[in-house]
Amino acid sequence: MRVEKVNENTLRVSMTREDLSQRGLKILDLLGNRERVLEFFLSILHEVDEDNDFASDAPVTFQVMPNDGGIDLLITKMNKDNDMPEEMRRFFEPEANGVGGEADEDEAA
Template structure:
């Protein structure tokens, strides 16, 4: 099990077939969150804390699982600023090779990374994450609008990247007459990538989740920080500084 620190809020953990075998874990039991599987996750977080100072006690985590090969999988573990962000998109599974290897490798009952590995590993870590969030969350009185409000009162902001300006026009058409929040569009002249920053505005949390999911179907979700947007404002081309999608929908 190899752990790398990406930054203060993110680590990468690479698991191999041998890592699971040494703990007597099969993929079939991962989906049910066995004691061995939970122990693996605890060991992973402990090792990250000891080796890299990555402390995640009482902090919600987002976990992305990326199969690298038939015997290796990478977990990207990220601390999130607010718990409600976890519900927008908990995990993405991407085949790093971009190819379907289901026909290249015969099924091996002892291979913990068989064809259905992505779906089952997602179920495991979603279960563990939800249990962790539930145990860490402070008890408070329920309210009728709890599902549509941010506990911290903060407005959510999301950022996405894509290659073609036509994508922005397409999104503008899809979200016309629905999304009213502020948003901005930038272009990085070095990479020729476009960056769209959207803000929650007056939308409820559930509405913003729908907006997020719509945009993410056609783009790549990026980690947003105010400092990063400030960098784009200074060093990238500002296509539309405000109400970008609304303005594009009128063209």
């Protein structure tokens, strides 16, 4: 596995088929079990984020691209104020996902 810091908000993790196999995965597994995929992504993030730069409260996105029999992962830390497109900002806002907002305030009253 090779890790490259693209910029302060993005890491590129290049994994071979052997790297995936050592973690008990095949490329096609990334299309299947959602919980297993999430567990895999989080384990990679914890492994490569040695300085805990990406362990903040900001959302993190993963992009997966095939490469020579393996995969490249682009792990991007989103800055909710500046970098995030409006559609993604709404997605990550608690009110947009049924958490917080007026409905919860009404229930609490």
